[in-house]
Amino acid sequence: MNALNIKGLTKIYKNKILALDKIDLTVKEGDFFGLIGANGAGKTTLIGIITDLVVKTGGEVSIFEKNIExxxxxxxxxxxxxxxxxxxxxxxxxxxxxxxxxxxxGISKNIAAGRTERYLKQLGLWDKRHTKANSLSGGMKKRLMIARSLIHEPKLLILDEPTAGVDVSLRLEMWDFLKALNKEGRTIILTTHYLEEAEYLCRNIAIINHGKIIENGSTKELLSKSNKQTAIFDLKTPAKVKPLNGYKVDQIDDITIEVEMLKNQTINEVVRLLDKQGIMINSIRNKANRLEELFLSLVNNENEN
Amino acid sequence: MKTKETLISLYTLADREIKRTLRIWLQTLIPPVITMSLYLIIFGEFIGSQIREIDGFSYMEFIVPGLIMMAVITNSYSNVVSSFYSAKFMKSIEELFVSPTPSWVIVAGYTIGGVTRGILVGLLVTIGSLFFSTFHIYNIFIVFLFVLLTSIVFSLAGMINGILAESFDDISIIPTFILTPLTYLGGVFYSISLLPDFWQKLSKLNPILYMVNGFRYGFLGITDINIFFGLIMLVIFALVLFCVNLYLIKNGVGIKT
Known part of the structure; x- marks a missing residue:
C-alpha cells in the first residue's frame, strides 16, 4: 500500500507565486523517504497541504488511500x-x-499518560515533564515536537527539517531514534538541508526545485548518477601545483588544492600525478558528500534550463 | 471521529481553556472584580446615594445586574479573542488543525472556555456586590438563561475577532470602539424610560440593552424591553455567530494559507 499518493498537486499563493507545479509523488508504506530542496523550493508547502495547514489549488492527495478531499x-x-x-x-x-x-x-487520558511516559523517556525529556516549554533548550523543543507527533501512534511521520539547529551529538541520537521508528514499520518522510542526513537515513529521495520534482528514485540509484566529485588535498609542504592532465585543479592556497574528478577518474591517479611533481600529501577529504554534489549539479542544470 | 473520540477532543479543548483561565487568574479573574467594585463604590455608593429610586429599587440595586452583565460580556469576549489569537500567534493553533478534531468542536471548545470565564467573573462580581447592595432574585431561571446565552454570544463574537485578527492591535479594536460604547449605552447605569422618545427608540437598536434588561428582570423583576423578544434575539445571535465561526474554521480563514 502507498503511504502517500500525490497526483498533479498544484499550489498557487494569493500573490501568484507558483509554489507547487503539478507534482506527482508516491511514498510506499514503510519507506524512509527524503524530500530535498533549497529554501523556497516547495517542501514546506507540500507538507502543509498534507497536514491541512495549506489549501491546495489543484491535484489529489491520498494518505493510506484516504483522499484528503x-x-x-x-x-x-x-x-x-x-x-x-x-x-x-x-x-x-x-x-x-x-x-x-x-x-x-480522541485518545483518553489513561492511554495518553502511558504513551507520554514512553516517548518522553525515549527522547530524554521525562525529567522535564513538569517544566514549562519555554524553559526548554532548542534541541529539547525539537524532541518535544517529535514526541508530540508520535502520541497518536501515526503510521506516517512527516519531519520538516527536524535536526536544523541541533548539535551534532543530538543529531546522531535523533538519527538513531528515527531509524528505530522506521524499523518498527513507520513510514517516514523527511525534509532536510543536511544532505548527509538524507544519504544516511533515506532509502528513497525526491529532489524538488521551484515547485517541481526534478529527480525521484532510490538513494543508491541517485548516487550512481553522480558523475563527478571534488576532493580537497592538504599538501605536506607549500607548493605551486602544475596542471594535472585531465583534471580540473584549483589552488586554494600554498598548501591546499581542490581537484574535480569524473566518475572514471581516481584519487590514486591524482596522487600519482602529484607525486610526479614531487608534491607530498598530508590528507585528502571530500569537499562535499556525494548527494550534495549531485543535488547541486541537478539544481544548477534545472535553473540554467 | 467516533462519538467518544469527539467528546474526548471537546473535553480536552474545553479543559485546556478553563485551566488557562484559572492558571492566569491574576489577569483573568481579579481585574474585572476590582473594576466592578470601583463602579459600585463610585456610581453606586457616592453618586447613587444622591439619585432617587428607580422602579422601587435604590440606584445601587438597579446598577448591580447591569454591572454583572457588563463583566460577563467583556470577559467572555476577551477570553476567547485573546486565547485564540495567542494560539494563532504562537502557531499552537496548528495542533488542532493537524488533528482530526471537527471544526464544531474547535468552536465549541473555545466557547466553553469563554462562557466559563464570563460566568466565573459574573459570580465573583455578584459576591463582591453583596458588600454594597441587598441581593434580590426575581426569577433564577431567567438570570441563568440570560447569563448563559449572553456569554455564549460574546464568546462566539470574540472568536470571530480572534480568527480574523492579524495583529494584537486588532484584538482590542472591537472591544474599545464597539463593545464598550454599546455596553455603556445599553442601560447599565440608567433605565431607558428616563430618555427622550428618540433616544429610547435608538437605544432599542442596541442588542446589549436586551441582555442587560433581561438579566436585570431576573434579579429585580423590572425591564424596559420584552424579555421573550430578548431571549429569541440572543438565540438567533448565538446560532448565526456559531455558523459564521464554523465557516471560518472549516475554511481555515486567517490560519491556513
Whole structure:
C-alpha cells in the first residue's frame, strides 16, 4: 500500500507565486523517504497541504488511500507531523502539551499518560515533564515536537527539517531514534538541508526545485548518477601545483588544492600525478558528500534550463 | 471521529481553556472584580446615594445586574479573542488543525472556555456586590438563561475577532470602539424610560440593552424591553455567530494559507 499518493498537486499563493507545479509523488508504506530542496523550493508547502495547514489549488492527495478531499479527518489519524518552527504553547508544561495533543485525536487520558511516559523517556525529556516549554533548550523543543507527533501512534511521520539547529551529538541520537521508528514499520518522510542526513537515513529521495520534482528514485540509484566529485588535498609542504592532465585543479592556497574528478577518474591517479611533481600529501577529504554534489549539479542544470 | 473520540477532543479543548483561565487568574479573574467594585463604590455608593429610586429599587440595586452583565460580556469576549489569537500567534493553533478534531468542536471548545470565564467573573462580581447592595432574585431561571446565552454570544463574537485578527492591535479594536460604547449605552447605569422618545427608540437598536434588561428582570423583576423578544434575539445571535465561526474554521480563514 502507498503511504502517500500525490497526483498533479498544484499550489498557487494569493500573490501568484507558483509554489507547487503539478507534482506527482508516491511514498510506499514503510519507506524512509527524503524530500530535498533549497529554501523556497516547495517542501514546506507540500507538507502543509498534507497536514491541512495549506489549501491546495489543484491535484489529489491520498494518505493510506484516504483522499484528503473527502476523508481528511480519517487521513489525519495516520499522520504525525513535526514542523520546522516551534508550534506549541510555550506556556504549557511538557506533559500537558502531549496529553492535550492526544486528546485532540480522541485518545483518553489513561492511554495518553502511558504513551507520554514512553516517548518522553525515549527522547530524554521525562525529567522535564513538569517544566514549562519555554524553559526548554532548542534541541529539547525539537524532541518535544517529535514526541508530540508520535502520541497518536501515526503510521506516517512527516519531519520538516527536524535536526536544523541541533548539535551534532543530538543529531546522531535523533538519527538513531528515527531509524528505530522506521524499523518498527513507520513510514517516514523527511525534509532536510543536511544532505548527509538524507544519504544516511533515506532509502528513497525526491529532489524538488521551484515547485517541481526534478529527480525521484532510490538513494543508491541517485548516487550512481553522480558523475563527478571534488576532493580537497592538504599538501605536506607549500607548493605551486602544475596542471594535472585531465583534471580540473584549483589552488586554494600554498598548501591546499581542490581537484574535480569524473566518475572514471581516481584519487590514486591524482596522487600519482602529484607525486610526479614531487608534491607530498598530508590528507585528502571530500569537499562535499556525494548527494550534495549531485543535488547541486541537478539544481544548477534545472535553473540554467 | 467516533462519538467518544469527539467528546474526548471537546473535553480536552474545553479543559485546556478553563485551566488557562484559572492558571492566569491574576489577569483573568481579579481585574474585572476590582473594576466592578470601583463602579459600585463610585456610581453606586457616592453618586447613587444622591439619585432617587428607580422602579422601587435604590440606584445601587438597579446598577448591580447591569454591572454583572457588563463583566460577563467583556470577559467572555476577551477570553476567547485573546486565547485564540495567542494560539494563532504562537502557531499552537496548528495542533488542532493537524488533528482530526471537527471544526464544531474547535468552536465549541473555545466557547466553553469563554462562557466559563464570563460566568466565573459574573459570580465573583455578584459576591463582591453583596458588600454594597441587598441581593434580590426575581426569577433564577431567567438570570441563568440570560447569563448563559449572553456569554455564549460574546464568546462566539470574540472568536470571530480572534480568527480574523492579524495583529494584537486588532484584538482590542472591537472591544474599545464597539463593545464598550454599546455596553455603556445599553442601560447599565440608567433605565431607558428616563430618555427622550428618540433616544429610547435608538437605544432599542442596541442588542446589549436586551441582555442587560433581561438579566436585570431576573434579579429585580423590572425591564424596559420584552424579555421573550430578548431571549429569541440572543438565540438567533448565538446560532448565526456559531455558523459564521464554523465557516471560518472549516475554511481555515486567517490560519491556513
Amino acid at each position: 473527502t476523508d481528511f479527518n480519517e487521513a489525519k489519524k495516520f499522520i504525525g507531523a513535526v514542523p520546522q518552527e516551534i508550534n506549541f504553547n510555550i506556556f504549557e508544561k511538557v506533559i500537558d502539551i502531549l496529553i492535550h495533543q492526544a486528546g485532540f485525536y
